[in-house]
Structures are given as structure tokens and as C-alpha cells.
Amino acid sequence: MSSEFFIPDPEGQVPSAEGYFGAFGGKFIPEALVAAVDEVAVEYDKAKQDPEFARELDALLVDYTGRPSALTEVPRFAEHAGGARIFLKREDLNHTGSHKINNVLGQALLTRRMGKTRVIAETGAGQHGVATATACALFGLECTIYMGEIDTERQALNVARMRMLGAEVIAVKSGSRTLKDAINEAFRDWVANVDRTHYLFGTVAGPHPFPAMVRDFHRVIGVEARRQVLERSGRLPDAAVACVGGGSNAIGLFHAFVPDTGVRLIGCEPAGHGVETGEHAATLTAGEPGILHGSRSYVLQDEEGQITEPYSISAGLDYPGIGPEHAYLKDSGRGEYRAVTDDAAMQALRLLSRTEGIIPAIESAHALAGALDVGKELGKDGLLVVNLSGRGDKDMDTAARYFGLYDEEASK
Amino acid sequence: MSGNIQLLNEALATAKSEDRAALIAYLPAGFPTVDGGIEAVKAVLESGADVVEVGLPHSDPVLDGPVIQTADDIALKAGLKIADVLRTVREAHAATGKPILVMTYWNPIDRYGVERFTAELAEAGGAGCILPDLPVEESALWREHAAKHGLATVFVVAPSSRDERLAKITAAGSGFVYAASLMGVTGTRASVGEQAADLVRRTRAATELPVCVGLGVSNAEQAAEVAGFADGVIVGSAFVKAMLDTADEAAGVEAVRALAAELAAGVRKRG
Numbered sequence: 216m217s218s219e220f221f222i223p224d225p226e227g228q229v230p231s232a233e234g235y236f237g238a239f240g241g242k243f244i245p246e247a248l249v250a251a252v253d254e255v256a257v258e259y260d261k262a263k264q265d266p267e268f269a270r271e272l273d274a275l276l277v278d279y280t281g282r283p284s285a286l287t288e289v290p291r292f293a294e295h296a297g298g299a300r301i302f303l304k305r306e307d308l309n310h311t312g313s314h315k316i317n318n319v320l321g322q323a324l325l326t327r328r329m330g331k332t333r334v335i336a337e338t339g340a341g342q343h344g345v346a347t348a349t350a351c352a353l354f355g356l357e358c359t360i361y362m363g364e365i366d367t368e369r370q371a372l373n374v375a376r377m378r379m380l381g382a383e384v385i386a387v388k389s390g391s392r393t394l395k396d397a398i399n400e401a402f403r404d405w406v407a408n409v410d411r412t413h414y415l416f417g418t419v420a421g422p423h424p425f426p427a428m429v430r431d432f433h434r435v436i437g438v439e440a441r442r443q444v445l446e447r448s449g450r451l452p453d454a455a456v457a458c459v460g461g462g463s464n465a466i467g468l469f470h471a472f473v474p475d476t477g478v479r480l481i482g483c484e485p486a487g488h489g490v491e492t493g494e495h496a497a498t499l500t501a502g503e504p505g506i507l508h509g510s511r512s513y514v515l516q517d518e519e520g521q522i523t524e525p526y527s528i529s530a531g532l533d534y535p536g537i538g539p540e541h542a543y544l545k546d547s548g549r550g551e552y553r554a555v556t557d558d559a560a561m562q563a564l565r566l567l568s569r570t571e572g573i574i575p576a577i578e579s580a581h582a583l584a585g586a587l588d589v590g591k592e593l594g595k596d597g598l599l600v601v602n603l604s605g606r607g608d609k610d611m612d613t614a615a616r617y618f619g620l621y622d623e624e625a626s627k
Numbered sequence: 628m629s630g631n632i633q634l635l636n637e638a639l640a641t642a643k644s645e646d647r648a649a650l651i652a653y654l655p656a657g658f659p660t661v662d663g664g665i666e667a668v669k670a671v672l673e674s675g676a677d678v679v680e681v682g683l684p685h686s687d688p689v690l691d692g693p694v695i696q697t698a699d700d701i702a703l704k705a706g707l708k709i710a711d712v713l714r715t716v717r718e719a720h721a722a723t724g725k726p727i728l729v730m731t732y733w734n735p736i737d738r739y740g741v742e743r744f745t746a747e748l749a750e751a752g753g754a755g756c757i758l759p760d761l762p763v764e765e766s767a768l769w770r771e772h773a774a775k776h777g778l779a780t781v782f783v784v785a786p787s788s789r790d791e792r793l794a795k796i797t798a799a800g801s802g803f804v805y806a807a808s809l810m811g812v813t814g815t816r817a818s819v820g821e822q823a824a825d826l827v828r829r830t831r832a833a834t835e836l837p838v839c840v841g842l843g844v845s846n847a848e849q850a851a852e853v854a855g856f857a858d859g860v861i862v863g864s865a866f867v868k869a870m871l872d873t874a875d876e877a878a879g880v881e882a883v884r885a886l887a888a889e890l891a892a893g894v895r896k897r898g
Contacts, residue, residue, distance in 0.1 A: 246783050246788055250788070390686065403689060505738055519708060
């Protein structure tokens, strides 16, 4: 039986055996991690060939995660997008509230196959951390989550969720105290504890095989969306739209559409206060090729290769790197990337809430804001699929402050 | 102008001929200031270090513990540039005639340009580079330019490196092999594990290059212990910590001078 929800890339053209997507990717890691990273690659290759792995993961994705996720048409929201038809891929309805669980369950199974007993992970918005803490509770694994100190403050609800699930959450106080620094600290832990620890990396960046493996675990998003939109509208969409931080939900949506050259693949990067202000995290818009966290891709950096501090209202997108496959899609022209400001994302968050009764994560709201523009560009014959990668519960404090929703007493 | 790989080879050969281990010190450029850093490098070379690794600080030092992270932050916040690192190499080498390496992460060199960096490092009198996040598989371009400019490429090996990888890595390296004493980031440790002796033994089976041990060594006793089985002892965080713990720059320079003398005595004891 072929698996229904674990659907690794059947083409296998990228990456190369060395982990390159064109000029991007590779494996820039210290010698102390080479054996562990190679072990992940070997174990993942074996798992891909093993029907038992697919059966086990499929069962989890159905019975635990709740796949397939719904495809919801949002006509009242679409009125604000020039009348184009818009469908949302509802990854927010997955268990734990985002797409992250797809990858986490796959890597948790791998952790068990490798005989490791401890898992570490980084998290920005806390969605990957929560998903990882969840899987560790389910599998009985020890769990440590690294999170930038600024993010532990703006995503306090998710910190509490992780701790409720039994994970240790370490607030990282170095550098910009956001996602990049959480990854640095997780790498330091991994080097020291690699014998019994798997680094359950949360996005399609990092050294090979992580970009390809994490993509494969999320590929189900686009495979389902493609089938659902064909059933519902009788044709392929004009564009698939997703937000891009490290790029995992975007590559998950895009990948099944890559051969459909009529479908535009549009990634929405965080422009923060505006790309021109320098306070943003729009890596593909404003970055240059470089190496960060184990692979070559676009990076926000100065002329001497020092990484510059990113900014976004969204903790999950506040990252100065990007997965190498997105760099490849950009340079080949197959992918389009545009930048969306904090304000545009917040307005889209409120608009979806009030027109459709769906409160999106601030991350996903960047994709919604992008979709409003793309819809207007396409006009009323346009058809879009947007990845609603996560739900917004975790962001209610930020949103309430942004829009002044607290009673004066409560906000004190 | 050609770099000083030969000077590095000679320094290690001299130590061997004196039946002792070499002392290799690490200090970041620009810490506590560019000029203060240069004085510190000169001081450790004058008081017994055979080789110095000058750190080129990086914004994201994933292989460094809190001590070197703190020093890197101080240097970068003060606006350190690669030109300052090259000046540190040039002035310390000119003043002492000893071999100076640069240790850094790959992105600063990739961004600056491999051709430009190797040419300028050689011109400054540098002897080579240690690039711990550039694995041998990704190193062909670097090695081509380093060789062209007479610069050593020192690779790091780890306790987790299998014998076949040790052979592959050491075949591509030059100068010496940096054997990480343990699995972890930089920082001082109470003891240097027996993993180190085993790694040195396995590395020696793969290469004729000198094998020097780093990570965790902070005092004369540990230096003597490591000198008992390795060709060189590498000390970094202990020097940085000595400077961080002092009140001003001049006192810091004297502190690292004293620590270098203590460690130099240690590597001559061979425990």
C-alpha cells in the first residue's frame, strides 16, 4: 500500500546527493556533527523505503493530527481581494494548531528508529516548540526547547503549553534573542550531547538532509490542496500563496505545484516596518547569498559576512535566513517573493477574523495580506490557494495591544 | 607575497626537537580593543606561546561557549572589521616573527571573497586558517587559494570522527591537525577527557602531521597532561577569561602574559 499522507518528493531531482538545490544548500557543519547528520540522512533514506514507517506515520497523521486538513473558501474575505476566489488550506486545524506537527511526527519516528532518547528543538513563535513537546510527550522522549528571550515574552501562551507538555524551555539571551539565537544555542547543545540527542529541526533550512527531509514531511499540504482545489473548482489555482520565515509551510504548499507551471508560487516575507527602514526580515528581498546554520542560501548580512539582526512583529518569521530550496526557486524564477509589512499583516489578521470567523496566526496573516494584493492583480476570474499555516490564539496578546482591544483596566 | 605556512611547520618541528609540546594560544581580534588585542597577542608570544590563532569574531559563533561569545560581542559592537583582524596579524607577526593563524567561521570569508582574503592574509604575514564549520567536502575552493598563497589549512577532527574520515580530512589538511578533546563548544573544563588521547592515537595512525589538542585546557597541569600524548596544546577560553576578569586593558595583557608563561612551563613537563 502506498501511503496517503507521507508523500516524499517522487522526482528526487533536487537536492543533489551533496544536498544542493542549484547553488544553494550543502552541509556547512562542524566535524563533531558530521556523524550525527549523516546518521539522520541514512536513517531517513531507509525510512523512505520502509512501508512500515509510512504506515505508522500515516496512522498518526490521520488519527492524531486530523489529516486531511480542510480547504475552506472565504468569499467574504475575498470581496476585499478584487473578487478573486480564495481558498484557505487549513493547517491551523491540525492538532497543536499549525502545520509544524507534520514534520515533527516524522522526525519523532526517526528519533525512535535511531535509538535516541532526547530531543532538542528551536522555536520562534512557539508552534514548532509546542508540536515537538507534544510529540515527545506522545513518544516518551526527553525534550528541551530553545526560544529567544524576546519570543518567550511575546508568545508566553506557547511557553506555558510547552511546559504543560513536560518540556524544558530555555530562554536564550544571546544576540538578538530571537529565532536565530535559539538555533545557535540548540546547535551548541547538539554538539555536546549528540550521542543520545536528536535535533528536531523545525524548518526547511539547516544542513542536508534537513531541507529535503522537512520538505518531504510537509509535502502533504500541497498534495492535498491541489486535489481539493481541483475537486472544488475544476481547475488549478492561478497562485499558491504562503508566508515565508524559514520556509517550511511555503515549501509544503508549493512543492506539489512546482510542475504545474501555470500556478504562480508566491512567498510572503516579513517586511516589518518596511524593507526601506532596515527593520525587517525579508531575506530573499534584501539578503545576499551566504552561509547560516549549516547551508548556503540567502542571508541578511553586512558586507563582511556578519549576520544582521532581523525584525518582524511575527516571532515565527523573524529570521535572517531562508531555506535553500526557496533561494533556488527564486533564482530560477519559478518562485516569486514579496514583502508584507507588519501593518498589512495585522490588518489582514483582523479582516479574516471579522469576515470569516477565523483568527489566523500573525505569520499566516502575512500570506493573507499578500493574497489580498495578488487577488486584486488577478481580478475576479482569479483563483488562489493560501496556506493558513497556523491559528492565532498565541497572538491574541500582541493583537489586543496592536488594536487596543483590552479594557483600560485589563491592559494595566 | 607568500604566507608563512613554512614558519608554522618549523615552529612545530622545533617543539618536537625539544621533546615538548607546542603551546598554541587563541585570542579574538578586537578584544578588548583592536590595539589591546594586538598587545595581548604579542604578550603571549613573548612569554612562551609558539603559535597564536587570532579569532575573527562572528555574529553567530555556534561553536563557542559564553566566554568567547562575550569577547566576540565586545569586538563586534565596537565595529571590528576584517581589516582590523589583518592588522592584528601583521603587527603581531612583525613584532615577534612567530606564526599567526586566523580562526573563524566560513561566512565572513565567503562574503569577503576567498581570493581577496587569502591574498591579504598572506600579505599580512599570516600562516593559515582554521575554519571549524567548513567541512573537508566543502573546502576545495578554499584549499586551492590557501595553497596558492602559502597558507595552511588546519582541519578540526572530533572524537566522533571515524577512522576513514580521519584519513580523508588529514589528507586534505596542512600545518597540523586540531583534535577536539571532547564533544562540545569552546570553554574551560575541569578535566580533559580520555577521549582526547584516543583521538590523537587514531589521528596519528592516519597522518604524519602534528596533532594538537584543543577545547577545555586552562592550566599548567592540564597542559602537561595533554602534552604527554599530543604534539601541541591549544588554549583559548582561559586566555579570554583572564582578560575578562581584569579591571583594565593593561592588567589584562599582563594576565595573559602570566598565563602563557604558566602554560609554557606546563607543555615542557609532559605529565
